[in-house]
Amino acid sequence: MSGTSWRSLLPGRDDVAALPRTWRGDLLxxxxxxxxxxxxxxxxxxxxxxxxxxxxxxxxxxxxxxxxxxxxxxxxxxxxxxxxxxxxxxxxxxxxxxxxxxxxxxxxxxxxxxxxxxxxxxxxxxxxxxxxxxxxxxxxxxxxxxxxxxxxxxxxxxxxxxxxxxxxxxxxxxxxxxxxxxxxxxxxxxxxxxxxxxxxxxxxxxxxxxxxxxxxxxxxxxxxxxxxxxxxxxxxxxxxxxxxxxxxxxxxxxxxxxxxxxxxxxxxxxxxxxxxxxxxxxxxxxxxxxxxxxxxxxxxxxxxxxxxxxxxxxxxxxxxxxxxxxxxxxxxxxxxxxxxxxxxxxxxxxxxxxxxxxxxxxxxxxxxxxxxxxxxxxxxxxxxxxxxxxxxxxxxxxxxxxxxxxLALRAVSRAAGVHREELPGDPVPGDERIALLRIDGALFFGTADRVLERVARVHGVRVVILRMSQIRVLDATGAQVLGEVVAALERRNVTVLIKGAQRHHLGLLEHAGTLAALADDRHLVDRLDEAVSRARALVADDVAQPDGAPGSVGA
Structure with a gap:
């Protein structure tokens, strides 16, 4: 603790500065x-x-x-x-x-x-x-x-x-x-x-x-x-x-x-x-x-x-x-x-x-x-x-x-959720195979399993875009469970793109193995238009492959 900090805890001149004006009222x-x-x-x-x-x-x-x-x-x-x-x-x-x-x-x-x-x-x-x-x-x-x-x-x-x-x-x-x-x-x-x-x-x-x-x-x-x-x-x-x-x-x-x-x-x-x-x-x-x-x-x-x-x-x-x-x-x-x-x-x-x-x-x-x-x-x-x-x-x-x-954790966990959104711009063929999911609120030990369970249950799609810009609180449990969900989706040949992860969350996502679970480093993006463009490209590539190729499995 610095000398200035110590002095702030001791009596000072400000304590008696008003006395010449207030002493009579203070005595009474x-x-x-x-x-x-x-x-x-x-x-x-x-x-x-x-x-x-x-x-x-x-x-x-x-x-x-x-x-x-x-x-x-x-x-x-x-x-x-x-x-x-x-x-x-x-x-x-x-x-x-x-x-x-x-x-x-x-x-x-x-x-x-x-x-x-x-x-x-x-x-x-x-x-x-x-x-x-x-x-x-x-x-x-x-x-x-x-x-x-x-x-x-x-x-x-x-x-x-x-x-x-x-x-x-x-x-x-x-x-x-x-x-x-x-x-x-x-x-x-x-x-x-x-x-x-x-x-x-x-x-x-x-x-x-x-x-x-x-x-x-x-x-x-x-x-x-x-x-x-x-x-x-x-x-x-x-x-x-x-x-x-x-x-x-x-x-x-x-x-x-x-x-x-x-x-x-x-x-x-x-x-x-x-x-x-x-x-x-x-x-x-x-x-x-x-x-x-x-x-x-x-x-x-x-x-x-x-x-x-x-x-x-x-x-x-x-x-x-x-x-x-x-x-x-x-x-x-x-x-x-x-x-x-x-x-x-x-x-x-x-x-x-x-x-x-x-x-x-x-x-x-x-x-x-x-x-x-x-x-x-x-x-x-x-x-x-x-x-x-x-x-x-x-x-x-x-x-x-x-x-x-x-009670506060309960209220916060209730405020957290996953919402599926429409893709921005005019629809193109294959958009039905892209799920744009916005995660709101807090992703921490009290909410991670419930929130990300909804993400893991997504079916019939080829690409999942996770919008994380609205996440205000992220802890190690939330990052670790998110990594498990990403890995599980990738094993089902569902590509995951993470969009808008806040800068101060990136270190936690990296240490928890979440970023390593992505199929490609380029699947971590900052802008929504970039994420949608990449998702549509992946779907287009998948459609161009012969029947029976791994990319066609969306269940």
Whole structure:
């Protein structure tokens, strides 16, 4: 990688060029996002099993690092619901002590992906897979909050979210569980109603404050966040043992893949709604990887770009990275000045916030659009959502992309075909013994046998002209099968002319033996008139031969 390429992945003067004009708006946008991010950071930390402190540390440390080193001027990073879905079972299986190690490992992998220029690969994920993935995450986030909603501190470790939700409801002591459930319902209702009153203060903040005051006044004993440190912990490098690294290698890859995918999707969506310019996908990966590395050193969680907070940032008028940095500093100020008050927030209130957030993630209009687009798209969407909820989020993406690829191959193979055409110009005697066949679309492993079988079934002719100028995709299988068909026709004394083979396909046709199967080097032609002229000459020569000559066999 050249020096110029390396520099494109690092902060530069362009990052702050607009600050003299936009700093006031960026500061106000950062303040707005900080207020919105506080309850989400706390809630995601608790829901992951890492604790509220890990969530707030991630929002602060990763928020600053990603803002400085990332590839987007407006992206806001921190803990997210999707990451919670992947991280929670990892911590349940390996303990909270694994948090720092898996976060650092994932951070390294994301940085490497950025340095390897893999940022644009996220564009290969089909829309139905993305939406199914989003709906599945929303369902899991909602189900993860059910235990806290009925008075449990957390669901059973290692159990799927839907099973933990069912078990919690069945095991709940409803003589006291209704206290937590009442807080959840109150928070959700307030978050839905408050925007009608004002949008100056986020409904989540108002709902949490009122719920906390209500619990304190009533004297309820429902679980709360608990003691938080009045500041950031000191950075520390965890002890890395070979066995631990081996055990966490799989989860680290899954977390890194999710961090890359979610961050790039968030940036892509955000930049489609604003005119601040594009984003550098590879630099964004490097920035998000460094953010996770920094977060892991301070005891935080893996970081990703957060679409909800980024959307608030855009709506609030952010133009530069100062807004995301300000959001992190606002959270730091809250931790330093009000950690005692934050500790008294009931977990049920955070559950209510996440349940409302999960519901807002599912956009009925988008779901209807995907389902009505086509039957394969609807199948892909529903399958991805189901696998996300019932099996695993990363499996859902991998299987979704695999099925999408198969559906795409099916569509491409259906578009491929062989069409018999009339010879150009005025007909001459013997034209009925010439077959002009046009091969359309793609000739590759998924279509070669079916398409070329039609060519091989041509009967009653002396010459076959294959028009290949319309072939857009040709692979080794297609070239090899084409060579077999040409050889088979030549054995039946049917001469084959190949017309219009594209220049970049000639090497493949030669290596696969297709050109060698032609009876004469001159049977590879560029122009249709030349091919027809040669075919008519061959037919005329055949007619001039005595009966019984090999050239007269056309079956």
């Amino acid at each position: 946008a950062g303040l707005s996002v900080g207020v919105v991010a506080l309850p989400l950071a706390l809630a995601f930390g608790v829901s992951s099993g890492a604790g509220a402190e890990a969530g707030i540390v991630t929002a602060i440390v990763a928020g600053i690092v990603a803002a400085v080193f990332g590839g987007s001027h407006i992206q806001v990073s921190g803990p997210t619901g999707a990451m919670v879905v992947v991280l929670a079972p990892v911590l349940a299986a390996h303990g909270v002590s694994a948090l720092a190690i898996v976060t650092l490992m994932a951070g390294v992998l994301v940085v490497v992906a950025g340095l390897a220029r893999l940022g644009r690969l996220v564009g290969l994920i089909p829309w139905p897979v993305i939406e199914g993935f989003t709906v599945g995450i929303a369902i899991i986030i909602f189900l993860q909050q059910v235990p806290a909603a009925v008075g449990f501190a957390a669901g059973e470790s290692g159990v799927k979210a839907w099973r933990a939700a069912v078990d919690a409801v069945l095991a709940a002591d409803w003589s006291v569980a209704w206290h937590s459930l009442a807080v959840v319902v109150a928070v959700i209702v307030l978050m839905r109603v408050w925007p009608r009153v004002t949008t100056a203060v986020p409904g989540a903040i108002v709902a949490i404050v009122l719920a906390t005051v209500g619990v304190v006044v009533v004297g309820s004993t429902i679980p709360t966040i608990g003691v938080l440190p009045a500041g950031l912990p000191a950075p520390a490098i965890p002890a890395l043992g070979l066995e631990t690294v081996r055990a966490l290698a799989g989860p680290a890859v899954a977390i890194a893949a999710l961090a890359a995918i979610e961050s790039l999707l968030s940036a892509r969506v955000a930049h489609s709604y604003t005119d601040v310019g594009g984003y550098d996908a590879d630099r964004e990966l490097v920035g998000q990887g460094l953010a996770s590395l920094a977060s892991g050193l301070f005891g935080g969680m893996p970081a990703t770009g957060a679409i909800a907070r980024t959307a608030v940032n855009v709506r609030a008028g952010a133009r530069t990275r100062l807004a995301a940095v300000t959001h992190a500093l606002v959270l730091l100020a809250v931790v330093v000045a009000a950690s005692g008050l934050v500790a008294r927030i009931p977990l049920a209130a955070l559950s209510g916030v996440l349940m409302a957030t999960a519901v807002s993630m599912v956009r009925p209009s988008v779901v209807r659009s995907v389902v009505k687009a086509s039957r394969p798209d609807a199948l892909l969407f529903l399958m991805t959502a189901l696998i996300t909820v019932s099996v695993d989020l990363i499996y859902a993406i991998v299987i979704g992309m695999a099925v999408a690829a198969l």
